[in-house]
Amino acid sequence: MSKLVTILIPVHNEQESIPELVSRINNVISGLPQYRWEILMVNDGSTDNSLLLMRQLHAENPQYRYIDLSRNYGKEVAMLAGMDHARGDAVVILDADLQDPPEILPQMIEAWEQGYDDIYARRNDRGRESWLRRVMTRCYYRLLSRLSSTPVLQNVGDFRLLDRRCVDALCSMRESQRYTKGLYSWIGFNKKEITFDRHDRVAGRSKWSLVKLFSLAVEGITSSSTRPLKLASLLGFSISLLAAVYIVWIVIKTLAFGETVQGYPTLMVTILFLGGIQLLTIGIIGEYVGRIFNETKNRPTYFVREIDGIERENDKK
Numbered sequence: 001m002s003k004l005v006t007i008l009i010p011v012h013n014e015q016e017s018i019p020e021l022v023s024r025i026n027n028v029i030s031g032l033p034q035y036r037w038e039i040l041m042v043n044d045g046s047t048d049n050s051l052l053l054m055r056q057l058h059a060e061n062p063q064y065r066y067i068d069l070s071r072n073y074g075k076e077v078a079m080l081a082g083m084d085h086a087r088g089d090a091v092v093i094l095d096a097d098l099q100d101p102p103e104i105l106p107q108m109i110e111a112w113e114q115g116y117d118d119i120y121a122r123r124n125d126r127g128r129e130s131w132l133r134r135v136m137t138r139c140y141y142r143l144l145s146r147l148s149s150t151p152v153l154q155n156v157g158d159f160r161l162l163d164r165r166c167v168d169a170l171c172s173m174r175e176s177q178r179y180t181k182g183l184y185s186w187i188g189f190n191k192k193e194i195t196f197d198r199h200d201r202v203a204g205r206s207k208w209s210l211v212k213l214f215s216l217a218v219e220g221i222t223s224s225s226t227r228p229l230k231l232a233s234l235l236g237f238s239i240s241l242l243a244a245v246y247i248v249w250i251v252i253k254t255l256a257f258g259e260t261v262q263g264y265p266t267l268m269v270t271i272l273f274l275g276g277i278q279l280l281t282i283g284i285i286g287e288y289v290g291r292i293f294n295e296t297k298n299r300p301t302y303f304v305r306e307i308d309g310i311e312r313e314n315d316k317k
Helices: 019-030 050-060 075-085 101-114 133-148 164-171 179-186 210-224 228-255 264-296
Strands: 004-011 036-043 064-069 090-093 117-123 154-161 191-199 301-308 309-317
Touching: 004 019, 004 075, 004 101, 019 050, 019 064, 019 101, 019 264, 036 050, 064 075, 075 090, 075 179, 075 264, 090 101, 090 133, 090 164, 101 191, 117 309, 154 164, 154 179, 228 309, 264 301
Parallel strands: 004 036, 004 090, 036 064, 117 191
Antiparallel strands: 064 301, 090 154, 117 154, 301 309
């Protein structure tokens, strides 16, 4: 029997993009008749007509399947839900906005047949982005690569083909606060790079605001490394050592040279500086404690409301 390939598409308010997305996917898979195909869309709490379009597609063509999550959980959880329900021997993760072109799918399939398990797409060009976002992204990945114990690839997103072994490995890790870009590197397996030029969105606006991107960045750092905790300890030790040296210097100046201790301005600067360092350290610790708190609750990662037209009761993962 021919191999089954699943195209996994997280969807959140993409009704304007879905018609062109379907057209381009159909053009690609029609050129690969030696494979069986499953296009699995995950509705991540859309408030537009995205779910209605998914139902129509499934009714017209059983190759198009869909999962309707009970609410908006975010892209990371939507991808996990799709992997949990994907049937394919390989899974291709594709964004619904068509910034990642499905036309390079044949290259991924070819590399997969050569024995690679994780064929990831690296962006030559990031498309239409503000200079501020480009600079912040570059700085973030540099910081993350220094802090992470496993290499994190730059200019690489979720657009990739994963062999079933990789999918099963990712599904086995059930942490509630997921940073899948770090998990791709953590699981290992045989990887291959394919480069492409990223396109602009075909419709709508990006769902990723600066606040959400910052939250994702914090998630990535705290998920991939404990080095910020070590840096906080080192910073505290260094400040304490400098403070001790400064105290000795003040005592020597006062006793040996009769100089008066500086007054209010010096005191305020010192207090504010040390207070800022303390709050920064507490904040770093708090991020990790918050992750522990969320994991210990052991809640299901998501709930499913409907799969392929069939309503689910207490379907949880």
